[in-house]
Amino acid sequence: MKKLPKKFPWYKSWARPEKFEDHRIEVYKTCTFFCLLLSWGVPYIGFLFTTGAVVFPVLTIVRYIRNSDRISFSEDKQGGFTSVVITVLVSGFLFFIWGADNHRYNQLFWVMWGAISLTFIIPFFIFSKEYKRKILVAAGYIFCVSFFWFGALCVINIDFDFSVAEEYRVRVVDKHSSSGKAEMYYVTVKPWDGKYGDEDIEVSIDEYKQAEEGDIVTVVQRNGLLRMKWYYLEFR
Incomplete structure (x- = not known):
């Protein structure tokens, strides 16, 4: 009878740091800001750019989790925010002020918000090691992800709504x-x-x-x- 390996191959492959991760994050940040600008300035097809403004921060989060040893969530040396934090916070803040008010929140929204947030929070504690070095990193990450998805779901609810008024x-x-x-x-x-x-x-x-x-x-x-x-x- 064959024994299962102690560490599955997919785990080592998925968590392996790659080269040029900083460059990739900068590209995601630029694309996020570009999509945010167009989703606000183009009224009739803004939902297309809203999709990009959600997808690129998600790619940023995924890449950060995968390469957390080389893409720090805190910037102690420079005393400022990293590109990962800026991308998630700026998009989350704009989504929040664009869509948080004038809503009747229902149970479906809260369930989706909790489930999607946990989907990105749990892998952070599985694959990342940065939170072990600084507990505030974990708190900051949880806040950023939860805040982002709260605003994103509100804007998605509006921009992809084609119901009769x-x-x-x-x-x-x-x-x-x-x-x-x-x-x-x-x-x-x-x-x-x-x-x-x-x-x-x-x-x-x-x-x-x-x-x-x-x-x-x-x-x-x-x-x-x-x-x-x-x-x-x-x-x-």
Whole structure:
């Protein structure tokens, strides 16, 4: 009877560091930023560039896990972030501010977010050794991956949604803005479609200036690719 080897060949092959990994990461970072710019600036086919803006950070994460001994997640010598961190954080941050608000989060979203995040977190602890040298590396990696997929799923839910829009006429009851470096603007409207309380909806600064208490506006609501309804205001 043949015995199984102590270490399977695929394990040694997959985890083996390769040459030119820094160059490859830089290419992924450039492609990510290019896709992010076009997904924001090209409205009708932006979903095609959203795909690239998700795929290239994923390739960055996979390559980092595979070559973690040579691509550090921390940059102690230079005192800054590595290209891996920049690629994941920048894309995750933009996805978050583009899609996190104006959603009705459902159970499917939370299950997918947890499952996909774990899919990239667990291999990190199996193949990587960097977290053993610095525990903050593990915490930073978990945060970056979870944050990225939270925003990515929100944007995917919007950009790949081709459902028929539903419109509701509602009354504006208030408006307010958030404080901080990235100021956000919200208009509070009466509930619609079975909602029980007033809802804050993020708007642009021009829409914020236009909205007045008592105005009647239109809430446009769509089902979302992940069956997570999302909505926005139209002033007409």
